[in-house]
Amino acid sequence: MQVIQFKFDNERPIYLQLVEQLRVAIVSGAYAAGSRLPSVRELAVMAKVNPNTMQKALTELESDRLIFTERTNGKFVTNDQRLLDKIKTELASDLVQKYTSDMAKIGITYADSIKYLKQLGGQ
Amino acid sequence: MAALLECKHLCKSFDRRVVLDDVSLKIDKGKIYGLLGKNGAGKSTLIKLVNDLLTIDSGQILFKGKPIGVSSKAHISYLPERTYLDKTMTIKQAFKMFGEFYADFDLERARTLLEDLDLAEDMKISKMSKGMQEKLQLILVMSRDADLYILDEPLGGVDPATRDHILDTILSNFKEGSSVIISTHLISDVERILDDVIFIDKGKIALTGSADKLRAKEKSSIDELFRRMFYAKKAR
Protein backbone atom coordinates (compact mmCIF):
# COMPACT_ATOMS: atom_id res chain seq x y z
CA MET A 1 0.00 0.00 0.00
CA GLN A 2 1.34 3.37 -1.07
CA VAL A 3 1.63 5.50 2.04
CA ILE A 4 1.05 9.22 1.70
CA GLN A 5 1.92 11.88 4.24
CA PHE A 6 -1.01 14.14 4.92
CA LYS A 7 -0.65 17.52 6.57
CA PHE A 8 -3.50 19.64 7.80
CA ASP A 9 -4.17 22.96 9.27
CA ASN A 10 -7.22 22.87 11.48
CA GLU A 11 -8.56 26.19 10.31
CA ARG A 12 -10.03 24.98 7.05
CA PRO A 13 -12.50 22.19 6.49
CA ILE A 14 -10.60 18.91 6.65
CA TYR A 15 -12.37 17.39 3.67
CA LEU A 16 -11.25 20.20 1.36
CA GLN A 17 -7.65 19.68 2.42
CA LEU A 18 -8.03 15.96 1.80
CA VAL A 19 -9.37 16.62 -1.69
CA GLU A 20 -6.38 18.87 -2.47
CA GLN A 21 -3.80 16.46 -1.16
CA LEU A 22 -5.33 13.40 -2.77
CA ARG A 23 -5.48 15.29 -6.07
CA VAL A 24 -1.75 15.98 -5.79
CA ALA A 25 -1.09 12.33 -4.93
CA ILE A 26 -2.96 11.21 -8.03
CA VAL A 27 -1.54 13.76 -10.44
CA SER A 28 2.00 13.17 -9.24
CA GLY A 29 1.57 9.46 -9.83
CA ALA A 30 1.90 8.40 -6.20
CA TYR A 31 -1.39 6.74 -6.97
CA ALA A 32 -0.84 5.86 -10.60
CA ALA A 33 -3.47 6.03 -13.33
CA GLY A 34 -5.66 2.93 -13.26
CA SER A 35 -4.30 1.68 -9.93
CA ARG A 36 -6.46 0.67 -6.99
CA LEU A 37 -6.74 3.07 -4.07
CA PRO A 38 -6.50 1.85 -0.47
CA SER A 39 -9.87 1.43 1.25
CA VAL A 40 -11.61 4.41 2.83
CA ARG A 41 -10.72 3.10 6.23
CA GLU A 42 -7.05 2.58 5.36
CA LEU A 43 -6.83 6.07 3.91
CA ALA A 44 -8.60 7.51 6.96
CA VAL A 45 -6.19 5.83 9.35
CA MET A 46 -3.25 6.95 7.18
CA ALA A 47 -4.43 10.56 7.33
CA LYS A 48 -5.67 10.20 10.91
CA VAL A 49 -9.05 11.54 9.98
CA ASN A 50 -12.59 10.37 10.30
CA PRO A 51 -13.61 7.75 7.68
CA ASN A 52 -16.75 9.82 6.98
CA THR A 53 -14.60 12.83 6.09
CA MET A 54 -12.39 10.70 3.86
CA GLN A 55 -15.50 9.31 2.20
CA LYS A 56 -16.72 12.83 1.55
CA ALA A 57 -13.38 13.79 -0.02
CA LEU A 58 -13.38 10.69 -2.22
CA THR A 59 -16.94 11.39 -3.31
CA GLU A 60 -15.81 14.85 -4.38
CA LEU A 61 -12.91 13.38 -6.36
CA GLU A 62 -15.31 10.89 -7.88
CA SER A 63 -17.65 13.64 -9.05
CA ASP A 64 -14.57 15.24 -10.69
CA ARG A 65 -14.09 11.80 -12.31
CA LEU A 66 -10.52 11.60 -11.01
CA ILE A 67 -11.42 8.29 -9.39
CA PHE A 68 -14.11 5.74 -10.06
CA THR A 69 -15.69 2.92 -8.07
CA GLU A 70 -15.83 -0.66 -9.26
CA ARG A 71 -18.70 -2.18 -7.41
CA THR A 72 -16.87 -4.99 -5.67
CA ASN A 73 -13.23 -4.10 -6.02
CA GLY A 74 -13.06 -0.68 -4.48
CA LYS A 75 -11.94 2.65 -5.83
CA PHE A 76 -9.53 3.17 -8.74
CA VAL A 77 -7.62 6.11 -10.18
CA THR A 78 -8.94 7.18 -13.56
CA ASN A 79 -7.29 5.97 -16.78
CA ASP A 80 -8.18 9.17 -18.55
CA GLN A 81 -4.72 10.63 -19.20
CA ARG A 82 -6.21 13.78 -20.71
CA LEU A 83 -8.12 14.49 -17.54
CA LEU A 84 -5.01 13.89 -15.45
CA ASP A 85 -3.00 16.24 -17.65
CA LYS A 86 -5.72 18.84 -17.46
CA ILE A 87 -5.78 18.77 -13.66
CA LYS A 88 -2.01 18.83 -13.55
CA THR A 89 -2.05 21.94 -15.73
CA GLU A 90 -4.62 23.54 -13.43
CA LEU A 91 -2.51 22.82 -10.37
CA ALA A 92 0.61 24.10 -12.13
CA SER A 93 -1.14 27.26 -13.20
CA ASP A 94 -2.28 27.87 -9.62
CA LEU A 95 1.28 27.48 -8.41
CA VAL A 96 2.72 29.73 -11.11
CA GLN A 97 0.17 32.40 -10.36
CA LYS A 98 0.93 32.20 -6.67
CA TYR A 99 4.65 32.43 -7.45
CA THR A 100 4.40 35.42 -9.70
CA SER A 101 1.98 37.27 -7.47
CA ASP A 102 4.18 36.60 -4.41
CA MET A 103 7.20 37.86 -6.33
CA ALA A 104 5.25 40.92 -7.38
CA LYS A 105 4.52 41.57 -3.71
CA ILE A 106 8.23 41.91 -2.98
CA GLY A 107 8.70 44.13 -6.02
CA ILE A 108 10.06 41.68 -8.58
CA THR A 109 8.70 41.94 -12.09
CA TYR A 110 7.44 39.02 -14.11
CA ALA A 111 10.51 39.00 -16.34
CA ASP A 112 12.87 39.12 -13.36
CA SER A 113 11.02 36.45 -11.55
CA ILE A 114 11.69 34.09 -14.46
CA LYS A 115 15.38 34.89 -14.13
CA TYR A 116 15.21 34.04 -10.42
CA LEU A 117 13.49 30.82 -11.27
CA LYS A 118 16.22 29.84 -13.71
CA GLN A 119 19.03 30.78 -11.36
CA LEU A 120 17.69 29.31 -8.11
CA GLY A 121 15.04 26.85 -9.23
CA GLY A 122 17.39 23.95 -9.69
CA GLN A 123 18.43 23.93 -6.06
CA MET B 1 -35.39 7.54 12.14
CA ALA B 2 -34.85 7.38 15.88
CA ALA B 3 -31.53 8.72 17.07
CA LEU B 4 -28.98 6.20 18.32
CA LEU B 5 -28.81 7.96 21.64
CA GLU B 6 -31.04 10.70 22.86
CA CYS B 7 -30.85 12.69 26.09
CA LYS B 8 -33.95 14.66 26.98
CA HIS B 9 -33.83 17.48 29.51
CA LEU B 10 -31.25 15.82 31.75
CA CYS B 11 -30.60 17.39 35.12
CA LYS B 12 -28.16 16.25 37.74
CA SER B 13 -27.01 17.89 40.95
CA PHE B 14 -24.57 16.80 43.61
CA ASP B 15 -25.88 18.04 46.91
CA ARG B 16 -26.99 21.50 45.81
CA ARG B 17 -24.40 21.98 43.11
CA VAL B 18 -26.02 21.75 39.67
CA VAL B 19 -23.73 19.78 37.35
CA LEU B 20 -26.04 19.24 34.40
CA ASP B 21 -28.82 21.68 33.68
CA ASP B 22 -31.48 20.66 31.16
CA VAL B 23 -29.18 18.88 28.73
CA SER B 24 -30.82 17.62 25.55
CA LEU B 25 -28.77 15.88 22.92
CA LYS B 26 -29.07 13.59 19.92
CA ILE B 27 -26.39 11.19 18.74
CA ASP B 28 -26.90 9.79 15.24
CA LYS B 29 -25.65 6.60 13.70
CA GLY B 30 -22.28 6.51 11.94
CA LYS B 31 -20.65 9.65 13.24
CA ILE B 32 -17.74 10.59 15.47
CA TYR B 33 -18.69 13.17 18.08
CA GLY B 34 -16.43 15.31 20.19
CA LEU B 35 -17.85 16.12 23.60
CA LEU B 36 -15.74 19.15 24.35
CA GLY B 37 -15.56 21.16 27.50
CA LYS B 38 -13.29 22.41 30.22
CA ASN B 39 -12.56 20.27 33.25
CA GLY B 40 -15.63 20.23 35.45
CA ALA B 41 -17.97 21.35 32.66
CA GLY B 42 -20.10 18.22 33.12
CA LYS B 43 -18.63 15.91 30.44
CA SER B 44 -17.96 12.98 32.75
CA THR B 45 -21.25 13.37 34.59
CA LEU B 46 -23.14 13.22 31.29
CA ILE B 47 -21.21 10.13 30.23
CA LYS B 48 -21.70 8.45 33.59
CA LEU B 49 -25.44 9.06 33.40
CA VAL B 50 -25.57 7.44 29.97
CA ASN B 51 -23.70 4.45 31.37
CA ASP B 52 -26.01 4.03 34.35
CA LEU B 53 -23.32 4.91 36.89
CA LEU B 54 -25.34 7.79 38.34
CA THR B 55 -29.02 8.23 39.09
CA ILE B 56 -30.90 10.72 36.93
CA ASP B 57 -32.49 13.60 38.86
CA SER B 58 -34.88 14.41 36.04
CA GLY B 59 -35.04 13.80 32.31
CA GLN B 60 -34.64 10.75 30.18
CA ILE B 61 -31.96 8.86 28.28
CA LEU B 62 -33.03 6.73 25.33
CA PHE B 63 -30.85 4.30 23.39
CA LYS B 64 -32.44 3.30 20.07
CA GLY B 65 -35.69 4.68 21.45
CA LYS B 66 -35.69 2.66 24.66
CA PRO B 67 -34.62 3.72 28.16
CA ILE B 68 -31.05 2.73 28.96
CA GLY B 69 -30.61 -0.65 30.63
CA VAL B 70 -29.36 -4.15 29.94
CA SER B 71 -29.79 -3.91 26.17
CA SER B 72 -28.08 -0.53 25.87
CA LYS B 73 -25.14 -1.87 27.88
CA ALA B 74 -24.82 -4.78 25.48
CA HIS B 75 -24.31 -2.32 22.62
CA ILE B 76 -22.39 0.55 24.22
CA SER B 77 -18.67 0.15 24.70
CA TYR B 78 -17.46 2.52 27.38
CA LEU B 79 -13.95 3.58 28.27
CA PRO B 80 -13.96 5.34 31.65
CA GLU B 81 -11.24 7.59 32.97
CA ARG B 82 -10.52 5.13 35.75
CA THR B 83 -8.68 1.85 35.61
CA TYR B 84 -11.56 -0.46 36.29
CA LEU B 85 -10.15 -3.95 35.87
CA ASP B 86 -9.82 -6.47 38.65
CA LYS B 87 -6.08 -6.20 39.28
CA THR B 88 -5.74 -9.82 40.35
CA MET B 89 -6.60 -10.96 36.83
CA THR B 90 -4.18 -11.69 34.03
CA ILE B 91 -4.67 -10.12 30.59
CA LYS B 92 -5.88 -13.48 29.33
CA GLN B 93 -8.50 -13.71 32.09
CA ALA B 94 -9.68 -10.18 31.35
CA PHE B 95 -10.09 -11.13 27.66
CA LYS B 96 -12.00 -14.24 28.70
CA MET B 97 -14.26 -12.27 31.00
CA PHE B 98 -15.10 -9.72 28.30
CA GLY B 99 -15.82 -12.59 25.93
CA GLU B 100 -18.15 -14.20 28.44
CA PHE B 101 -20.15 -11.08 29.20
CA TYR B 102 -20.16 -9.23 25.88
CA ALA B 103 -21.50 -11.13 22.89
CA ASP B 104 -19.82 -8.62 20.55
CA PHE B 105 -16.28 -9.06 21.90
CA ASP B 106 -13.76 -10.10 19.24
CA LEU B 107 -10.97 -12.05 20.93
CA GLU B 108 -8.83 -12.25 17.79
CA ARG B 109 -8.85 -8.48 17.38
CA ALA B 110 -7.94 -8.04 21.03
CA ARG B 111 -4.99 -10.40 20.62
CA THR B 112 -3.80 -8.59 17.50
CA LEU B 113 -4.00 -5.23 19.26
CA LEU B 114 -2.17 -6.64 22.26
CA GLU B 115 0.77 -7.58 20.03
CA ASP B 116 1.45 -3.88 19.46
CA LEU B 117 1.88 -3.40 23.19
CA ASP B 118 4.40 -6.20 23.39
CA LEU B 119 2.82 -7.71 26.48
CA ALA B 120 2.40 -11.37 27.33
CA GLU B 121 -1.14 -12.61 27.83
CA ASP B 122 -0.37 -14.27 31.13
CA MET B 123 0.82 -11.00 32.67
CA LYS B 124 -1.00 -9.91 35.79
CA ILE B 125 -2.76 -6.56 35.52
CA SER B 126 -1.40 -5.49 38.92
CA LYS B 127 2.13 -5.81 37.45
CA MET B 128 1.38 -3.34 34.66
CA SER B 129 1.96 0.41 34.82
CA LYS B 130 -1.08 2.68 34.90
CA GLY B 131 -0.41 3.75 31.31
CA MET B 132 -0.27 0.14 30.20
CA GLN B 133 -3.49 -0.65 32.03
CA GLU B 134 -5.17 2.23 30.22
CA LYS B 135 -3.96 0.90 26.89
CA LEU B 136 -5.25 -2.55 27.78
CA GLN B 137 -8.64 -1.05 28.59
CA LEU B 138 -8.69 0.73 25.24
CA ILE B 139 -7.98 -2.63 23.56
CA LEU B 140 -10.84 -4.26 25.45
CA VAL B 141 -13.22 -1.45 24.57
CA MET B 142 -12.23 -1.22 20.89
CA SER B 143 -12.37 -5.01 20.45
CA ARG B 144 -16.12 -4.91 20.83
CA ASP B 145 -18.38 -4.55 17.80
CA ALA B 146 -20.54 -2.02 19.59
CA ASP B 147 -23.07 0.41 18.14
CA LEU B 148 -21.73 3.24 20.24
CA TYR B 149 -18.29 3.77 21.71
CA ILE B 150 -18.05 6.28 24.53
CA LEU B 151 -14.49 7.25 25.32
CA ASP B 152 -13.94 9.49 28.33
CA GLU B 153 -10.68 11.46 28.05
CA PRO B 154 -8.84 8.77 26.10
CA LEU B 155 -5.89 11.12 25.53
CA GLY B 156 -5.50 12.48 29.04
CA GLY B 157 -1.95 12.56 30.33
CA VAL B 158 -0.21 10.69 27.52
CA ASP B 159 2.72 11.69 25.33
CA PRO B 160 2.19 12.73 21.66
CA ALA B 161 3.38 9.41 20.23
CA THR B 162 0.92 7.51 22.40
CA ARG B 163 -1.78 9.97 21.40
CA ASP B 164 -1.25 9.07 17.75
CA HIS B 165 -1.32 5.40 18.62
CA ILE B 166 -4.58 5.79 20.55
CA LEU B 167 -6.25 7.75 17.73
CA ASP B 168 -5.05 5.09 15.27
CA THR B 169 -6.50 2.35 17.44
CA ILE B 170 -9.84 4.12 17.64
CA LEU B 171 -10.00 4.95 13.92
CA SER B 172 -9.03 1.53 12.70
CA ASN B 173 -11.21 -0.50 15.04
CA PHE B 174 -14.59 1.04 15.59
CA LYS B 175 -17.28 -0.94 13.80
CA GLU B 176 -18.34 0.52 10.47
CA GLY B 177 -21.60 2.43 10.78
CA SER B 178 -21.17 2.79 14.54
CA SER B 179 -20.84 6.05 16.38
CA VAL B 180 -18.12 7.27 18.68
CA ILE B 181 -18.28 9.91 21.39
CA ILE B 182 -14.90 11.21 22.47
CA SER B 183 -14.91 13.41 25.51
CA THR B 184 -11.85 15.59 25.91
CA HIS B 185 -10.51 19.00 26.79
CA LEU B 186 -7.54 18.44 24.42
CA ILE B 187 -9.41 19.67 21.38
CA SER B 188 -6.58 20.31 18.92
CA ASP B 189 -5.46 16.69 19.21
CA VAL B 190 -8.77 15.17 18.18
CA GLU B 191 -10.59 17.78 16.18
CA ARG B 192 -9.65 16.45 12.77
CA ILE B 193 -11.30 13.09 13.39
CA LEU B 194 -14.61 14.58 14.47
CA ASP B 195 -17.76 14.81 12.37
CA ASP B 196 -19.69 16.79 14.92
CA VAL B 197 -18.80 18.76 18.01
CA ILE B 198 -20.75 19.27 21.20
CA PHE B 199 -19.54 22.13 23.38
CA ILE B 200 -20.52 21.80 26.99
CA ASP B 201 -19.96 24.53 29.53
CA LYS B 202 -21.18 24.93 33.11
CA GLY B 203 -23.54 22.00 32.73
CA LYS B 204 -25.24 23.27 29.59
CA ILE B 205 -24.88 22.47 25.92
CA ALA B 206 -23.36 25.63 24.45
CA LEU B 207 -23.02 24.64 20.80
CA THR B 208 -23.48 21.66 18.53
CA GLY B 209 -22.69 21.31 14.86
CA SER B 210 -20.63 19.83 12.07
CA ALA B 211 -16.91 20.39 12.60
CA ASP B 212 -16.14 21.20 8.94
CA LYS B 213 -19.11 23.55 8.64
CA LEU B 214 -18.01 25.39 11.77
CA ARG B 215 -14.47 25.67 10.38
CA ALA B 216 -15.79 27.10 7.12
CA LYS B 217 -18.17 29.47 8.85
CA GLU B 218 -15.84 30.71 11.58
CA LYS B 219 -12.65 30.48 9.50
CA SER B 220 -10.86 29.02 12.47
CA SER B 221 -10.06 25.71 14.03
CA ILE B 222 -12.49 24.15 16.49
CA ASP B 223 -9.87 24.62 19.18
CA GLU B 224 -9.71 28.34 18.48
CA LEU B 225 -13.47 28.66 18.35
CA PHE B 226 -13.69 26.92 21.71
CA ARG B 227 -11.12 29.25 23.22
CA ARG B 228 -12.89 32.27 21.83
CA MET B 229 -16.18 31.16 23.32
CA PHE B 230 -15.06 30.15 26.78
CA TYR B 231 -11.79 31.89 27.56
CA ALA B 232 -12.18 35.26 25.85
CA LYS B 233 -13.97 36.98 28.72
CA LYS B 234 -11.37 35.86 31.18
CA ALA B 235 -8.50 37.26 29.11
CA ARG B 236 -9.97 40.74 29.02
Place this chain on the structure above:
Amino acid sequence: MLKKLVKYDFLWINRQMLVFFAITVIFAVLTRITEGFADSVMGEIIYRIMRGCTIAALVNAIINCAIRIWVRFRQNFYKDEAYLTHTLPVSKSTLYDGKIISSICTVLLSVAVVIASFFIAFWNNDIYEYLRNVFKDGDMSFIVISLFATAILEVIYAINVGIFSIVVGHRSNNSRVLISVILGFVLYYGLQWILLAGIAIAGIFDDSIQAMFGDASNTSIGFSTYRTLMLITNVLYLTLCTGLYFGGKKLFAKGVNVE
Protein backbone atom coordinates in the same frame (compact mmCIF):
# COMPACT_ATOMS: atom_id res chain seq x y z
CA MET C 1 -25.42 -14.18 33.30
CA LEU C 2 -26.23 -14.78 36.97
CA LYS C 3 -24.19 -17.97 36.89
CA LYS C 4 -21.18 -16.16 35.42
CA LEU C 5 -21.44 -13.39 38.02
CA VAL C 6 -21.59 -15.90 40.86
CA LYS C 7 -18.68 -17.85 39.43
CA TYR C 8 -16.40 -14.81 39.14
CA ASP C 9 -17.39 -13.47 42.53
CA PHE C 10 -17.13 -16.76 44.36
CA LEU C 11 -13.73 -17.53 42.86
CA TRP C 12 -12.44 -14.03 43.65
CA ILE C 13 -13.44 -14.06 47.32
CA ASN C 14 -12.33 -17.59 47.93
CA ARG C 15 -8.97 -17.03 46.29
CA GLN C 16 -8.48 -14.53 49.11
CA MET C 17 -10.04 -16.80 51.70
CA LEU C 18 -7.73 -19.62 50.65
CA VAL C 19 -4.97 -18.19 52.85
CA PHE C 20 -7.22 -18.15 55.90
CA PHE C 21 -8.55 -21.60 55.11
CA ALA C 22 -4.99 -22.90 54.79
CA ILE C 23 -3.97 -21.35 58.12
CA THR C 24 -6.99 -22.91 59.83
CA VAL C 25 -6.31 -26.37 58.47
CA ILE C 26 -2.57 -26.17 59.20
CA PHE C 27 -3.18 -25.22 62.84
CA ALA C 28 -5.77 -27.97 63.13
CA VAL C 29 -3.28 -30.53 61.84
CA LEU C 30 -0.56 -29.15 64.15
CA THR C 31 -2.96 -29.42 67.10
CA ARG C 32 -3.61 -33.02 66.23
CA ILE C 33 0.12 -33.78 65.93
CA THR C 34 1.17 -31.96 69.10
CA GLU C 35 -1.59 -33.65 71.06
CA GLY C 36 0.72 -36.66 71.23
CA PHE C 37 3.45 -34.62 72.97
CA ALA C 38 1.16 -33.78 75.86
CA ASP C 39 3.01 -36.05 78.34
CA SER C 40 5.97 -33.65 78.64
CA VAL C 41 5.64 -30.12 80.02
CA MET C 42 7.06 -28.52 76.87
CA GLY C 43 4.81 -30.67 74.75
CA GLU C 44 1.81 -29.66 76.78
CA ILE C 45 2.63 -25.99 76.35
CA ILE C 46 3.10 -26.33 72.60
CA TYR C 47 -0.15 -28.28 72.36
CA ARG C 48 -2.06 -25.60 74.25
CA ILE C 49 -0.64 -22.87 72.06
CA MET C 50 -1.63 -24.81 68.97
CA ARG C 51 -5.08 -25.38 70.36
CA GLY C 52 -5.48 -21.67 71.04
CA CYS C 53 -4.28 -20.79 67.57
CA THR C 54 -6.71 -23.26 66.01
CA ILE C 55 -9.66 -21.80 67.85
CA ALA C 56 -8.57 -18.27 66.88
CA ALA C 57 -8.19 -19.39 63.26
CA LEU C 58 -11.67 -20.95 63.29
CA VAL C 59 -13.24 -17.70 64.50
CA ASN C 60 -11.06 -15.69 62.13
CA ALA C 61 -12.19 -17.73 59.13
CA ILE C 62 -15.81 -16.77 59.77
CA ILE C 63 -15.16 -13.11 60.59
CA ASN C 64 -12.85 -12.66 57.63
CA CYS C 65 -15.40 -14.27 55.38
CA ALA C 66 -17.91 -11.55 56.33
CA ILE C 67 -15.34 -8.76 56.01
CA ARG C 68 -14.14 -9.95 52.59
CA ILE C 69 -17.72 -10.06 51.36
CA TRP C 70 -18.38 -6.49 52.49
CA VAL C 71 -15.14 -5.10 51.12
CA ARG C 72 -15.68 -6.86 47.82
CA PHE C 73 -19.25 -5.56 47.61
CA ARG C 74 -18.08 -1.98 48.05
CA GLN C 75 -15.12 -2.26 45.68
CA ASN C 76 -17.12 -4.02 43.05
CA PHE C 77 -20.24 -1.85 43.14
CA TYR C 78 -19.07 1.60 44.24
CA LYS C 79 -15.33 2.05 43.66
CA ASP C 80 -13.23 1.94 40.47
CA GLU C 81 -14.31 -1.57 39.53
CA ALA C 82 -17.92 -0.34 39.54
CA TYR C 83 -17.21 1.28 36.16
CA LEU C 84 -17.03 -2.22 34.72
CA THR C 85 -19.59 -3.93 36.96
CA HIS C 86 -22.39 -1.51 36.17
CA THR C 87 -21.67 -1.45 32.45
CA LEU C 88 -21.91 -5.22 32.05
CA PRO C 89 -25.09 -6.13 30.19
CA VAL C 90 -26.75 -7.31 33.39
CA SER C 91 -29.58 -5.75 35.40
CA LYS C 92 -28.87 -4.26 38.80
CA SER C 93 -31.10 -6.83 40.53
CA THR C 94 -29.15 -9.64 38.87
CA LEU C 95 -25.90 -8.07 40.07
CA TYR C 96 -27.32 -7.96 43.58
CA ASP C 97 -28.60 -11.54 43.43
CA GLY C 98 -25.22 -12.72 42.20
CA LYS C 99 -23.55 -11.07 45.15
CA ILE C 100 -25.96 -12.59 47.69
CA ILE C 101 -25.72 -16.08 46.20
CA SER C 102 -21.95 -16.03 46.09
CA SER C 103 -21.90 -14.69 49.66
CA ILE C 104 -24.06 -17.53 50.94
CA CYS C 105 -21.91 -20.05 49.09
CA THR C 106 -18.80 -18.48 50.63
CA VAL C 107 -20.31 -18.66 54.12
CA LEU C 108 -21.21 -22.30 53.62
CA LEU C 109 -17.73 -23.10 52.35
CA SER C 110 -16.15 -21.30 55.32
CA VAL C 111 -18.40 -23.18 57.73
CA ALA C 112 -17.46 -26.45 56.06
CA VAL C 113 -13.76 -25.63 56.41
CA VAL C 114 -14.29 -24.64 60.05
CA ILE C 115 -16.11 -27.88 60.87
CA ALA C 116 -13.53 -29.98 59.06
CA SER C 117 -10.69 -28.20 60.88
CA PHE C 118 -12.48 -28.60 64.20
CA PHE C 119 -12.76 -32.32 63.72
CA ILE C 120 -9.17 -32.62 62.48
CA ALA C 121 -7.98 -30.87 65.64
CA PHE C 122 -10.27 -32.21 68.30
CA TRP C 123 -11.91 -35.43 67.11
CA ASN C 124 -11.71 -38.14 69.75
CA ASN C 125 -13.78 -40.93 71.25
CA ASP C 126 -15.48 -38.69 73.78
CA ILE C 127 -16.82 -36.38 71.09
CA TYR C 128 -17.80 -39.40 69.05
CA GLU C 129 -19.71 -40.94 71.97
CA TYR C 130 -21.31 -37.62 72.79
CA LEU C 131 -22.50 -36.99 69.24
CA ARG C 132 -23.73 -40.58 68.98
CA ASN C 133 -25.84 -40.09 72.09
CA VAL C 134 -27.18 -36.77 70.86
CA PHE C 135 -28.23 -38.14 67.51
CA LYS C 136 -29.82 -41.21 69.06
CA ASP C 137 -32.22 -38.85 70.80
CA GLY C 138 -34.67 -37.19 68.37
CA ASP C 139 -35.28 -34.11 70.54
CA MET C 140 -31.61 -33.48 71.22
CA SER C 141 -30.57 -33.88 67.62
CA PHE C 142 -33.30 -31.47 66.57
CA ILE C 143 -32.02 -28.86 68.98
CA VAL C 144 -28.37 -29.32 67.99
CA ILE C 145 -29.16 -29.08 64.30
CA SER C 146 -31.38 -26.04 64.93
CA LEU C 147 -28.64 -24.33 66.90
CA PHE C 148 -26.24 -25.02 64.09
CA ALA C 149 -28.71 -23.53 61.59
CA THR C 150 -29.12 -20.50 63.87
CA ALA C 151 -25.36 -19.99 63.87
CA ILE C 152 -25.20 -20.02 60.07
CA LEU C 153 -28.29 -17.82 59.80
CA GLU C 154 -26.71 -15.38 62.22
CA VAL C 155 -23.64 -15.04 59.95
CA ILE C 156 -25.81 -14.65 56.87
CA TYR C 157 -27.95 -12.13 58.76
CA ALA C 158 -24.88 -10.12 59.74
CA ILE C 159 -23.63 -10.14 56.14
CA ASN C 160 -27.02 -8.99 54.85
CA VAL C 161 -27.13 -6.19 57.41
CA GLY C 162 -23.68 -5.11 56.22
CA ILE C 163 -24.62 -5.20 52.55
CA PHE C 164 -27.89 -3.38 53.18
CA SER C 165 -26.01 -0.69 55.12
CA ILE C 166 -23.44 -0.29 52.36
CA VAL C 167 -26.27 0.19 49.85
CA VAL C 168 -27.99 2.78 52.04
CA GLY C 169 -24.73 4.56 52.90
CA HIS C 170 -23.89 4.89 49.20
CA ARG C 171 -27.30 6.15 48.08
CA SER C 172 -26.26 9.75 48.37
CA ASN C 173 -23.90 11.36 45.89
CA ASN C 174 -21.03 11.83 48.28
CA SER C 175 -21.08 8.40 49.82
CA ARG C 176 -19.64 8.02 53.28
CA VAL C 177 -18.44 4.75 54.72
CA LEU C 178 -19.14 6.05 58.19
CA ILE C 179 -22.88 6.14 57.51
CA SER C 180 -22.72 2.52 56.42
CA VAL C 181 -20.76 1.45 59.48
CA ILE C 182 -22.99 3.22 62.00
CA LEU C 183 -26.14 2.09 60.23
CA GLY C 184 -24.74 -1.44 60.18
CA PHE C 185 -24.30 -1.56 63.94
CA VAL C 186 -27.64 0.10 64.64
CA LEU C 187 -29.45 -2.26 62.31
CA TYR C 188 -27.63 -5.30 63.61
CA TYR C 189 -28.59 -4.69 67.24
CA GLY C 190 -31.90 -3.01 66.49
CA LEU C 191 -33.19 -5.89 64.46
CA GLN C 192 -32.11 -8.37 67.09
CA TRP C 193 -34.46 -6.59 69.46
CA ILE C 194 -37.20 -7.37 66.98
CA LEU C 195 -36.11 -10.98 67.25
CA LEU C 196 -36.35 -10.86 70.99
CA ALA C 197 -39.68 -9.07 70.79
CA GLY C 198 -40.90 -11.79 68.47
CA ILE C 199 -40.02 -14.41 71.04
CA ALA C 200 -41.67 -12.38 73.80
CA ILE C 201 -44.83 -12.16 71.70
CA ALA C 202 -44.68 -15.92 71.27
CA GLY C 203 -44.55 -16.08 75.06
CA ILE C 204 -48.01 -14.58 75.25
CA PHE C 205 -49.33 -17.65 73.53
CA ASP C 206 -47.02 -20.20 75.11
CA ASP C 207 -46.63 -20.26 78.88
CA SER C 208 -43.46 -22.30 78.87
CA ILE C 209 -41.70 -19.71 76.68
CA GLN C 210 -43.08 -17.02 78.96
CA ALA C 211 -41.45 -18.89 81.79
CA MET C 212 -38.03 -18.58 80.15
CA PHE C 213 -38.10 -14.83 80.60
CA GLY C 214 -38.54 -15.45 84.30
CA ASP C 215 -37.17 -18.32 86.29
CA ALA C 216 -34.91 -20.52 84.20
CA SER C 217 -35.33 -23.42 86.59
CA ASN C 218 -39.07 -23.47 86.01
CA THR C 219 -40.07 -27.09 85.54
CA SER C 220 -42.47 -26.36 82.75
CA ILE C 221 -39.49 -25.65 80.46
CA GLY C 222 -38.92 -28.85 78.56
CA PHE C 223 -37.65 -30.05 75.21
CA SER C 224 -40.79 -28.87 73.50
CA THR C 225 -40.13 -25.36 74.78
CA TYR C 226 -36.63 -25.32 73.31
CA ARG C 227 -38.01 -26.78 70.16
CA THR C 228 -40.57 -24.01 69.77
CA LEU C 229 -38.00 -21.42 70.72
CA MET C 230 -35.49 -22.62 68.13
CA LEU C 231 -38.17 -22.78 65.49
CA ILE C 232 -39.33 -19.24 66.20
CA THR C 233 -35.77 -17.93 66.30
CA ASN C 234 -34.83 -19.50 62.99
CA VAL C 235 -38.02 -18.41 61.28
CA LEU C 236 -37.48 -14.86 62.54
CA TYR C 237 -33.84 -14.87 61.40
CA LEU C 238 -34.91 -16.12 58.01
CA THR C 239 -37.59 -13.42 57.80
CA LEU C 240 -35.07 -10.72 58.73
CA CYS C 241 -32.60 -11.99 56.13
CA THR C 242 -35.31 -12.08 53.47
CA GLY C 243 -36.52 -8.61 54.42
CA LEU C 244 -33.01 -7.17 54.27
CA TYR C 245 -32.38 -8.94 50.97
CA PHE C 246 -35.49 -7.55 49.28
CA GLY C 247 -35.02 -4.12 50.82
CA GLY C 248 -31.39 -3.90 49.74
CA LYS C 249 -32.15 -5.20 46.28
CA LYS C 250 -34.96 -2.72 45.76
CA LEU C 251 -32.83 0.23 46.83
CA PHE C 252 -29.91 -0.99 44.75
CA ALA C 253 -32.06 -1.49 41.64
CA LYS C 254 -33.10 2.18 41.81
CA GLY C 255 -29.59 3.09 40.75
CA VAL C 256 -26.20 3.89 42.14
CA ASN C 257 -24.01 6.96 42.33
CA VAL C 258 -20.47 5.89 41.65
CA GLU C 259 -17.82 8.42 42.66
